[in-house]
Amino acid sequence: MKVHQLNALITIADTGSIRAAARTLGLSPAALTRTIRDLEANLHVPLVNRSATGITFTEYGRSLIVHARLVVGQIAQAEAEIDAMRHAPAGKLTVGVTPWVAFAFLPETTRRFLERMPDVQLEFYEGLLGVVQPKLRDGTIDFVIGRPAPATMQSEFRNVPLFVTHSTVVARRGHPKAHSRSLAELTDATWLLPWDLSSQDSHAQILFKRYGLSAPKRIHFVHSLAITLAQLVNSDMLSIFPWPLVEIDMVRERVCALPIGEDLEETSVGIISRRGQPMSSVAECFVQCLRDVVSDDVRSQNPERRRMFHSIEVVA
Structure with missing residues (x-):
């Protein structure tokens, strides 16, 4: 395998077509096609499926793209x-x-x-x-x-x-449960939380189970801080924030930390x-x-x- 062949494969994946990739690389479509066919011949497997509607990658092609990005990135x-x-x-x-x-x-x-x-x-x-x-x-x-x-x-x-830092339960200012002092008061609340890849359970489920409480029945997941803040400010959802985030002015103006007595997990x-x-x-x-x-x-x-x-x- 040669670097220019791997780069050609990556460019096709990024642009979505032979023609667009050829323009990006300053080659003719025929020359780029030959490059991919030479790579397929060297590996003895098909990498690209060609049809009238465009191209798709075979399982070999998809696997090679991952490694090609690493190789080209390492060289750079x-x-x-x-x-x-x-x-x-x-x-x-x-x-x-x-x-x-x-x-x-x-x-x-x-x-x-x-x-x-x-x-x-x-x-x-x-x-x-x-x-x-x-x-x-x-x-x-x-x-x-x-x-x-x-x-x-x-x-x-x-x-x-x-x-490492500690976390706290947060809610919008004026939330009906803003003065809750225990997790037991929050089991019927709706939660909005980041998904933790390390567990099949969410932070809230793990937290409630630790203290012998039933996990909340309504848990939604989010991967954006902007979305989280917008939802919290305009709803009665609860979330869990690291303490430094709660103390940032733009956040502190919108949400408050609940004075619950239980310790939350370290982040x-x-x-x-x-x-x-x-x-x-x-x-x-x-x-x-x-x-x-x-x-x-x-x-x-x-x-x-x-x-x-x-x-x-x-x-x-």
């Missing part, structure tokens, strides 16, 4: 590493970020990173691990900042812990990357900037910043 990363050793670092860094971490730490991390590496182009994907995992797997994303991968994925992804945040693939110097720089920002905020002399991050415990 290696070239960027060598270039960084010769000149100022450049290239592109793509990061997946859990929404609340983006609100709390991303702006200052980005500012510090770009001071050090102004020629690096950043691309961010907002989303929980369950959403961005396919892009992490195929190399579209370099690493993810968020909850660790579940145990079933530990052989595929590596997790480096950053910090762990780390750097999730593909196992067996070293992080580039550019990625390492971004992670170090993030570590510095978290450490500075936790130790800040600013009362507002200290309040916001009082629940965070940095992992050495």
